[in-house]
Amino acid sequence: MEYKDKVKFARQKLMLSQADFAKKLGVAFSTVNEWENGVRHPNYIMQRKFAAFCEENNIVFED
Numbered sequence: 001m002e003y004k005d006k007v008k009f010a011r012q013k014l015m016l017s018q019a020d021f022a023k024k025l026g027v028a029f030s031t032v033n034e035w036e037n038g039v040r041h042p043n044y045i046m047q048r049k050f051a052a053f054c055e056e057n058n059i060v061f062e063d
Contacts, residue, residue, distance in 0.1 A: 001061055004038040007050070010059045011036075025053060 001009070011021040011032070022032040027046070034040040042050065054061075 002038070003041055003047075004036050006054075006061050007032065007035045009061065010050075010054050010057070013059055014057060025049065 011018065014021070016024070018032045018036070019029045022029045025032070025046075026049075031040070031042075035042060
């Protein structure tokens with residue numbers, strides 16, 4: 001599963017808009033939008049923060 005798909009899967013599983021999901025991660029709406037569209041990839045720090053967020057919310061990815 002590509003990173004963009006993981007971001008979208010996590011957001012949809014929690015039934016959040018991109019704006020609400022961005023607030024929870026502490027990033028801008030446009031950042032989440034660009035991640036989901038594959039335009040940008042998060043840096044290492046944000047990848048770790050996203051992984052921790054998913055773990056806290058019991059989101060598991062099938063690779």
